[in-house]
Amino acid sequence: MKRFQIACGVSQPSTSDTIAMNCQGEGKNVNLRIDYITRTMLGNVPDLLIDLLEVAAYIYCADQRLGRGSDKLTNFGENWRRSLHFSIPVRHPEVWQQDDVQKLLVETLGFLSDDSYSFDFHRANAPAQSKELYFSDLIDASMEHDEVAMFSGGIDSFAGAVDDIVTLGKSITLVGHYSSSKVRNVQKCLIEGLKQSGFDRKVSYIPVWVTNQGVTAREFTQRTRSFLFACLGLVIARMSGKESFSFYENGVVSINLPLAGDVVGGRATRTTHPKVLRGLEALFSTLLDCPIQIRTPLQWLTKREVTQKIRDAGMSNLLSMTNSCTRPRIWTETQKHCGVCSQCIDRRFAILAAGMEEFEPAKNYMRDLLLADRSTDDDMRMALNYVSLFQRVGATSKERFLIDFPEVVSALDKFTGLSADESGDRLYDLFQRHARAVEAVITGGVTKHAHALYRNELPAGSLLAVCFSRGHVDAAPASDYDSQAKAFIDRLTAPVLxxxxxxxxxxxxxxxxxxxxxxxxxxxxxxxxxxxxxxxxxxxxxxxxxxxxxxxxxxxxxxxxxxxxxxxxxxxxxxxxxxxxxxxxxxxxxxxxxxxxxxxxxxxxxxxxxxxxxxxxxx
Amino acid sequence: MGHQRLGKLPALRLLPEIIRYLVTCGAPTAALVDQVTAVGKDALKLAVKDPVFIEALWLLVRIPQAAAAEGFQKEMRELGLPSATSASLMDILIAYDSALERVQRQSHSNATDLGEMARCAGLSAFGEAIRDRLPSLWPPTAEDVRASVSALKGTEQFAAMAHRFYSNFVERVIHYYVDRNLHNMVGIDRVAKSVNDLRIFNDAIRRHCDEAALIMRAFAKDWLGKNHYKDGKQITKDDVRRFSTYSVEKIRLELDQRKGAS
Structure with a gap:
């Protein structure tokens, strides 16, 4: 495990093994900018929340600067986990130094990112940086909305927004974090689309930009991104006088079962894992000394069901403008989905399962989900693992669900108002519905492309073909083989020396x-x-x-x-x-x-x- | 416990044959077999240094003993598992998981992926062992759950659970390696060509691990019988560490044998 010292709010590190980070002034290397908030809202920001913003920005930017070792995962990933010690100047050290606050920070960030954390919070030298420096393009218009929600521009966040705005008639402030202009454009286009559909007064958009400056990010896993995202949500919510904000994410992705054996612990992202969200709620509530709630209205829905909410709201025409792909670097003007990453595969399955293919043609993807030849490079692995995982989930009985997928256990006591048993039952049902959606897409594809399959016209490396080809026929062992083997061992008596x-x-x-x-x-x-x-x-x-x-x-x-x-x-x-x-x-x-x-x-x-x-x- | 007395352990297929499920066109398999065996052996050797691995196994010994004790709640609290005293199988598993999470987050120096794999292996083994003893005709009560957990204190029950634990652990280790390093072999004209091939391969790996860990049924039974029941010892983490050192050596030998030509 590599150990790192991070000195924040300074222009130069005091020792050679320390890195310096600064949001403002001399040696500034962390960008933090929040646009389009009203002057009234700015007046509502207490210093403690400015502290929180800076703490989150430092953690997020350090996360990107400090490597986690190579993909080879030498010595079983010993370098994946880092030991991070932050020294951060704050305006309210008496709050940040509380044991409860530090414990919640360490536990929640630890589970989120797999790292070990320690913090040294000390009083910022007077005068501390002015909060106005972080807020650009202030506006005078009133922005009183019912709720605040996080907005990434993917299917889930858009579906959550249209469900709240169109179906439920609420008005929402959407907070979007971006680190590339391509991602910001996706968010802006969707907001424009909503406004042009007659919901101009129901939605406002606050983009937030947090990046490293003048240093190269080495680590792209960004496991602390959702901590930053949640802190931004809290700050905007509090500026608007609210005590809650929403994350729109479907429940299957929230739990995020690992697709392969090397995806261990936090390498399967825990962005909106219930344990993380409950930890953040506790942290925010302790910091502010009032109950803060993070709502997850899509928690008990599959991605297919979430996607259908866009149609139910009459917003299907905007579906193709949402984007879930993790590879913006390779997007082209006409194709903004690689079709290979897990998010693209998950998205396409959801759209096909929801019967909304007509609103997003297959040509938008660089690789068609079912028909494209995936026999080159690493393309096959992700799709094959995805189908295999949910085939296995679909074949698992309720009694064996936690035994075969023990990663679920850490979420069971993190659903407000539900017992662990009730949570387990609902999660099982949720995953079964998703497994059935995956199966329906595959079997529907067979029906649709039956002739091409029969005539052997589909590429052998297409997902549809590999779901049904069979390279080996396995002769099963005798049905009592396992029990006989165990009985043989159990009959042995203790040895005599x-x-x-x-x-x-x-x-x-x-x-x-x-x-x-x-x-x-x-x-x-x-x-x-x-x-x-x-x-x-x-x-x-x-x-x-x-x-x-x-x-x-x-x-x-x-x-x-x-x-x-x-x-x-x-x-x-x-x-x-x-x-x-x-x-x-x-x-x-x-x-x-x-x-x-x-x-x-x-x-x-x-x-x-x-x-x-x-x-x-x-x- | 005697390795020597067993003769050849049951083996439906040895590793070379399993690997041939993946590799077609006459591609050589020996190097791959060596690599998979080596990674399993290395993992076991390193695992005994991982505090999460030791904690996972130690709790599998101690929780059933605590559940059988008169002062159940006090004993559980002493193990750091206060919530495990409540009602259901899920409550017990959550408490076990939380205890391991705490150890994981405390371990600044030795935490690796092996600890996480041990955590999942322990959850599966514990959950399965408890569930097997729960009534199926009615919803289990808190007493049913406690009775089921306390039944695992017996030597044979512990042996079966230890077998599952090691089998699950080695299986996760092998997939950790195979899934990462063989990705270039997944696809047409390379390795697993289809969803079915992948499933057959995964089943074969599971059986391979299950059979390699069979030795633990005898070893764990005799170890617990000797140390706890005969000598009346309260099993400590150091005892478990010593037990694990011997255990992994036995499984390492077993894995070595199973890489022989089939």
Missing amino acids: EFAIETRKKRVLFHGGLTLDGANFKVVDALLKNFREAKAAGMEVSFLPATSLSQHLECNDQSMRQQVRRLRKELDPLVVTLGVPLDQNTFIQNKERAGYRLNPTLREIAVADIKTYLPPTHA
Whole structure:
């Protein structure tokens, strides 16, 4: 795990292993800008929220500057997790230094990004930066809306917005974070579309720009992005006098089951994971000393059901303007979806499952979901894993859901108003509905393209083809194979430790080739007489007093005890080679005031019966 | 427990044969078999240093013992699992998960993906073992759940759970490697050509791990019987660490044998 020191609010690092970050003034390398808020709202921003904005911007920008190691995940991802220590000047250190605040920050950010955090909050030098510096293009118009919601420009956020605005008649302030102009354009076009559809007075848009400046971002995973996003939402909500704001995200993505075995922990993004959102609520409530709620109105819907909300609101014509693709760098004028990343695949499945293909033609995607040849590069893997995962989900019974998908467990107690059992039931139902939607798209594709499939006209590397081709036919084992294998092991009894004495060479022999000789042999030899006599007579093996054993070994008590310890250590490999549960009395027993003896459970056998070599089929 | 007494453990297929499910056109498989075996062995060796791995296994020993104790709630609190005293299977799993999360976040120096894999392996093994003992004809009560958890304190029940834990863990480790490094082999004329191939391969890997970890049924049974029941010891994390050191060595040997030619 790499450790990093981040000194914030300074122009130069104090030590060579520290990085300096600054939002303002000399050495500024973090951009933070919020546009289009009213002068009235600006008057409502307390210093504590300006602190929060700066803290979030520093964490988000540091996250991008500090690498997580290579994709090779050397030593099982030891560098994926970072240890980050932030030193941040704030206007209200007495609040930020509270144990509760720090604990919630560390726990929530830790689960969100898989990193370990520690913070040193100290008082900002007077005068602290003026808050006006972060707000551009102030407007005078009134912007009183019912709610505040986060807006990315993807299907989910747009569907949530139109559901609230069009279907439920609310007015909404949408907060959009962007780090590229392409993403900002998507958000702006959708807002314009809504306004032109007659909802001009129901919606306003506040774009927020947070980026590193003058330094190259090395890490594109951006796991802390949703922390920044939520902090922005809270600030705008509080500026508007609200105590809640919304994240529009479907429940399946919120839980985000890993698509592959190497997607471990936070590598499956936890952007809107219920545990993160509840953690943020607790953090914000503690900071502000009032209850803050983060609403997730789409939590119990699949992406298909979310997409249908756009149609229900009569906004299908704007569907194709939403964008979910994670690769804006390769977008072209006509194709703004790569069709390969998990978001593109998830989106396309949802649109087809919702029966809304007519509102977004397949040619908008660089790779058609079902028909494109994916046999080159890495294109096949994501699509194949996606279908495989939900095929597995669909085949899983409710009883096995948590057993086969244990990643779900951490969300179970994070749904307000529901017991863990109720949450589990609802999550199972949600994932089943999504699995059925995926299946419906595939089977619907077969029906639609049956002739092309029959005539072998589809590319062999198309998703539709690989869902039905079969390279191998597997003969299943006997139905009771597993239970028989387990029963075979369970019938085994505990082992007996066997040894033999090779008198001529003065050695003790064990199965597998281990031997005791020299001083170790002398110890055994001293105890052998009592052992053999008792075994022959069927009596209890008597202990040899410690003084007698010392005399036999011609040494003092201390040396004798050392020798016994050395002998016991020599036997250690027998645990693995013979499977004997060794403790200090397994071979030579020691009883206080009685002395030493060979353990009566041992079995002496002939030298010829010792198997010095255990073949590979044994151990 | 005796590895030596077992003879050849059951093996429906050895690893080379499993890998041939993936690789067609006569492509060589030996290197891949070596890599998959090596990564499994390395993971097991490193895992015993991971505090989450040790905590995951230790709680599987201690929670059933606590559930069987008269002062159930007090014992659970001492294990750091206050919420596990409430009613359902899910409550127990949440408490187990939260305890591991706490250890994970505290571990600044040794945290790796192995800890996360152990966490998931433990949840699956624990959940399955409890569920198997719950009544199926009526909704389980809090008492049913507690009885089911406390039943796992027996040596044979613990052995079955340890077997599942190690099997799940090794399976996750192999997929961690295979899913990341074989992606270039997924596709036409390369590796798994279809959804069905992928499923068959995944099933075969699961069986491979299950069989490689079978040895734990005997080993864990004898270990718990000897240490807890015969010697009356309260099992500590150090005991579990020692047990794990021996356990992973046995499974490493088993994995080594299973990479032999089929």
